[in-house]
Amino acid sequence: MAPGSCGACDGAFGRIAAIENCCYRVPHPSQQEWIAMKRTFVALVAALLGANASACPELDALTKRYGITFSGFLTPISSVSLPKFSKTGRLLHLPIHTPEFVSDGFKHKIVFDTETRKAWILRTRGFFGVREWYGPVEADDAKLENCQAEAEKIVEPIGRS
Numbered sequence: 001m002a003p004g005s006c007g008a009c010d011g012a013f014g015r016i017a018a019i020e021n022c023c024y025r026v027p028h029p030s031q032q033e034w035i036a037m038k039r040t041f042v043a044l045v046a047a048l049l050g051a052n053a054s055a056c057p058e059l060d061a062l063t064k065r066y067g068i069t070f071s072g073f074l075t076p077i078s079s080v081s082l083p084k085f086s087k088t089g090r091l092l093h094l095p096i097h098t099p100e101f102v103s104d105g106f107k108h109k110i111v112f113d114t115e116t117r118k119a120w121i122l123r124t125r126g127f128f129g130v131r132e133w134y135g136p137v138e139a140d141d142a143k144l145e146n147c148q149a150e151a152e153k154i155v156e157p158i159g160r161s
Contacts, residue, residue, distance in 0.1 A: 056147035059094050059110065062119065066137055070098045070105030077121065077134040084136075089115025091155040094147050106130070109152075112144040119144065 029037065067074020085091060096108040107125045112118075118136035148154065 056094070056144075056150045058143045059096070059147050059150060062110065062137070062139060062142045062144070063096055066121075068096055068108050068121065070102045070107070072106060073134070077137060080120075080133050080135065083111065083120040083133050085111075085113050085120075086115035086157075088157050089113045090157060092144060092148060092151045093153040093155070094144065094150055095152050110139075110144070112139060112147075114145055115157075 062068075065075070066077060090113075092110075092112040092114065094110040094112060096110065098105055098107055104127045105125070106123050109122045109124075111120045111122060113120075116136075117139055119139040119142070120133060120135040121137065123130060123132045123134065
């Protein structure tokens with residue numbers, strides 16, 4: 001008997017597959033299954049795209065303004081050997097989140113000086129492992145002091161504790 005010749009493979013029941021000289025019907029997903037698959041797909045896309053977002057919109061705005069990503073900067077930012085922080089301002093160390101699926105990308109941190117209102121960017125990791133400072137970048141309108149909950153470290157001014 002040739003594949004598909006058992007009489008049931010007439011194509012009237014949707015997709016038909018022939019295996020070992022007989023046929024069976026491959027069921028189509030129901031409308032509820034399609035909806036569930038679409039919702040799952042949307043949730044996965046949202047999770048992947050939202051992986052770089054922080055809970056601080058001010059930090060997100062600064063990140064977008066300078067195009068800071070795990071692959072580098074979209075806007076040229078001058079590099080420096082070491083940043084020049086004030087002695088009277090607090091320093092907020094604000095990490096920029098990188099997607100978890102990127103293992104060899106750069107990791108960036110904004111170090112914001114509350115006195116001068118300047119932000120410095122520390123770039124680490126990457127394919128060859130770097131530690132580079134960039135900036136300062138203007139953060140006058142960014143209101144990064146609102147991001148204290150996001151800070152991985154807050155350094156108090158010299159002489160105060």
